[in-house]
Amino acid sequence: MITLSRWLSRVSTAPVALAGLILFILFTATVLPDQAAQAERYSTGVGSPDASLIYSPATLYDFAEAYGAEGRAAFIRARFTFDVVWPLVYTVFLATAISWVAGKAFAPTSRWQRLNLVPVVGMILDVLENSATSTVMWRFPSRTPVIEWLAPLFTALKWLFVNGSFVVLSVLLVIAVWRLLRQRVIAAG
Secondary structure, eight states: OHHHHHHHHHHOOHHHHHHHHHHHHHHHHHHHHHHHHHHHHHTTTSOOGGGOSSOOHHHHHHHHHHHHHHHHHHHHHHHTTHHHHHHHHHHHHHHHHHHHHHHHHSOTTOGGGGGGGHHHHHHHHHHHHHHHHHHHHHHTTSOOTTHHHHHHHHHHHHHHHHHHHHHHHHHHHHHHHHHHHHHHHHHHO
16 A cells, blocks of 8 residues: 555646546536436435445335335446446546645655545545445345445545545645745745
8 A cells, every 4th residue: 555655646646637537527427416306216316326425225225115126227237337447437426636745745755645545545445335234235135144234434534534635635635835935935035
């Protein structure tokens, strides 16, 4: 993981971070609304486990029942098409932005540079969540012990790390701007 963090820090130049931001904005503006509309159709208005912060295994089975056979098939299809690309998009944006800003906020050898791994962990948890919820949907109405408990755990942890990435980015921006301003004051004498 340290090797990945260093690689991210090395490749995350201003143009790369900007490209990640543009990709994130374009995807959010063009692809996300259509996916949300499709999810609304197959979820029959009951919501989705991956959009919930906290839910129980019983709630996961309630989702599966409410979706019906077609809705469950659509859910699984979305998890292995759209929801493979989306985590990559937000991770590229967050990891490159955090890496670039951390490079402005801290010395290259600082352990704080490893904060660029927070979105990577979020992406891994997203993939685990998608696999677990899809397994429950696929096996429904059969129970899926252990996985039915892991799915809500993966979801909660995913949101912690993905939302936490935005917090990390915001805090790093404040630190980087503060250091820049401080250097200018010192240079001005």
